[in-house]
Amino acid sequence: MNYLCLLGHLLALLSVTSFFNEVSVQQAQTGNDYKPRSGQDGKDVIWVPTPQVNVIKMLDIAVITPEDFVIDLGSGDGRLVIETARRGARARGIEFNSDMVELSRRRAVQSRVSDRVEFFKGDLFEADLSEATVITMFLLNSINLKLRPKLLELRPGTRIVSNTFHMGDWIADSTALGDENCGHYCTALMWIVPAKVGGTWIMDDGVLTLDQKFQMVTGSLRTPSETIRITDGRLRGDLLTFTHKFQRYSGRVKDDVIEGSVTSGNKCRVWRAERLQEISGYLVSR
16 A cells, blocks of 8 residues: 555544544533533523522422422523422423433433423423413513513412512512522512402492502592592402401402402401403493
8 A cells, every 4th residue: 555545544534533523522512411501502591500599599489389380481400490399399391402401301310300390492482381380480681571471371379480580560579588608699589470450340338449560459449428549459369458448358369259358356247349341331240
């Protein structure tokens, strides 16, 4: 074999070796050895892992129980979903990065919670959230605001928990601040999806008119003798509370009916209201 032929064989061998080395690197990056890097690009936000101490805080503020079903939007390496399952609840992670999804599944198996969790590659804006009792996320203020209309359509009482980032003028129902051992991104905020009560309601002894801004409620109660503004109106899921004069009203909202109790001193009575509906220009109670 002459020198030129030998050189050609060597170049071919180097080319093949380089090819397989490149394949091996790609497999290491996307296979069982895949390791995400804090700050790496994502579809909507860069990936930064939630500190474990704040994972605990987020689940604590939501008061997770085994009866809950948690959906984590942008679930990353699966840490919050896995911690949820350790508490006996079921959980689902929605993550756009397929390598992260596979990593999360492996970590769930290693943590022996794979029977209570699932991870899907998907877009958080398109995901079906209707099964959730709790939604968790670590996104951005701007992404939270884009999601807000969808979240407000969820079942009243659904808890929404965010790491650090807010919901604009929808004020959080609860906030838990991190400690000095956490570092960055250590605040847990929770919102409870409120029932929709804005409008006019017919009661046995008057007409209740309510204005609603998220969980905050204002309005008035008109009786045959007077019209008086209500105070301290608030929703916590489907539970509506407000004060009229010196009486404290509390009632559960179910579709177009509110039922509950009124207390004044040591006296208590029941109350009921039906939403006034407008049909073809006429107002009717259901």
